[in-house]
């Protein structure tokens with residue numbers, strides 16, 4: 001005779017097959033939550049024989065959730081050692097953030113079905129599973145073997161419980177326990193709920209010490225004045241009325257990103273263009289609590305002098321800086337009027353005129369060498385700057401002392417004089433051993449009136465010996481931080497590309513959405529390729545590469561890229577008609593929706 005649980009499993013398995021094959025809802029023998037989840041999964045067109053889930057390896061391994069879960073998972077890992085169980089923590093969207101497995105066989109199985117850190121187990125990708133249902137229904141849930149939508153998950157059972165922020169009640173993630181199917185599964189729900197509660201308590205301790213630290217810093221600053229102040233924590237925003245009157249939620253996000261980029265520098269300033277086009281000059285301080293980094297305190301000054309009512313002179317002079325930055329500073333052959341770009345253009349021009357050695361830093365392709373060239377041209381010099389790249393393998397140091405290789409002889413050979421400019425590109429790549437000799441070569445060139453410019457991308461480290469070779473430093477903004485300049489840059493680059501190439505206005509939105517890790521160099525290359533392959537007299541949406549139609553920032557495998565490109569191509573060819581595109585590809589409409597979501601594909605609505 002069958003045991004009760006085996007008979008139940010068989011009945012559920014039968015009900016599932018019948019549901020998949022017919023247009024009827026699942027039989028009532030199936031628990032209600034599972035029935036609902038099966039219906040959602042079927043509607044979304046999720047596969048039943050293969051687990052296809054998105055992967056995002058670049059996640060924050062030090063997030064508050066991960067740190068709060070670590071001691072709880074450590075304890076459970078010790079308790080479960082050698083057993084056939086595994087504990088997992090996911091974020092609120094179902095992305096697996098940590099996993100501890102008791103035995104190897106289960107570990108190998110979970111790897112095969114991608115139930116591992118970096119993958120998403122949201123219901124929309126995997127169908128009915130403990131994590132997905134608990135997050136969807138916002139309550140703890142047990143999914144037993146055959147209740148899983150996907151066959152590959154049917155030999156395990158799992159229980160999951162949401163992890164909530166105990167102050168706001170917001171779901172922050174899920175705690176999950178998975179084990180091979182077996183009789184002991186009744187205790188699973190109690191265990192995960194207790195573990196989720198433990199994580200919630202640790203998170204509460206973190207956030208209360210973070211919130212105390214932020215509140216204290218905010219009160220100290222706002223007590224003495226009425227200038228705009230904003231305090232940004234992970235789930236806390238404090239703004240005085242001067243700040244809240246001028247900022248939107250999107251501005252908070254922009255300012256948070258800008259503050260995070262400034263990193264650990266104790267007190268730093270930066271200009272940020274807000275979503276309404278206004279420029280804010282922010283002074284940023286990182287606030288730490290006993291539980292680690294709590295957030296940022298931002299003191300703001302706006303471009304508009306009427307907003308600058310701070311009693312001290314500090315904010316007023318900064319507002320003047322803001323006004324200065326707002327004035328364009330055109331340089332020959334280059335485009336842009338973003339305040340940060342104006343500032344660096346003005347600095348470079350002044351340094352070129354005064355022959356002040358300048359270090360330009362910024363991400364690759366932002367225009368550091370181009371700025372040096374243009375500022376040099378603005379002095380009226382007839383010569384062309386000499387650019388020496390410290391990363392060029394031809395300038396690698398020779399086998400021993402006295403050999404005539406390396407950077408030094410190249411720098412000594414560069415023409416020098418009052419109308420000359422010498423650009424040392426990638427200063428951070430100068431080998432430490434060569435540093436002192438390179439510094440002497442730059443000094444000798446500067447002594448003869450040559451303007452010295454160094455460039456540096458994000459990688460750290462001007463070699464010690466070269467620190468005093470540059471009297472000034474200026475930052476060149478990344479393209480994604482000066483998107484208001486995109487139309488002007490596109491025009492400028494198209495003029496450079498060739499006779500009469502134009503761009504349809506439809507092309508700008510996807511260009512705006514892209515991250516541009518290689519900045520203007522990458523924009524130029526995209527436009528060149530689009531211009532070369534364009535089907536009409538101007539560049540249209542369909543001439544852009546598929547990656548530009550997808551907003552995902554994760555790196556895709558070769559197979560995923562190919563799949564995404566095929567989807568985009570089909571969508572472009574059918575003028576955004578998803579049904580037609582799905583038919584053309586031989587997949588269902590729900591699958592096309594799911595894949596578009598997974599790859600972040602965005603195309604304008606059909607006209």
Ligand SMILES: Nc1ncnc2c1ncn2[C@@H]1O[C@H](COP(=O)(O)OP(=O)(O)OP(=O)(O)O)[C@@H](O)[C@H]1O
Nearest residue numbers: 334335336363364365366367368369370457520521
């Ligand atoms: N403001 C601009 N207007 C037009 N073109 C620009 C502008 N800024 C940069 N470019 C173009 O972008 C390309 C990359 O610029 P550049 O080589 O100066 O970047 P970089 O920051 O020096 O890069 P790297 O760090 O890799 O040395 C060049 O073709 C340059 O002409």
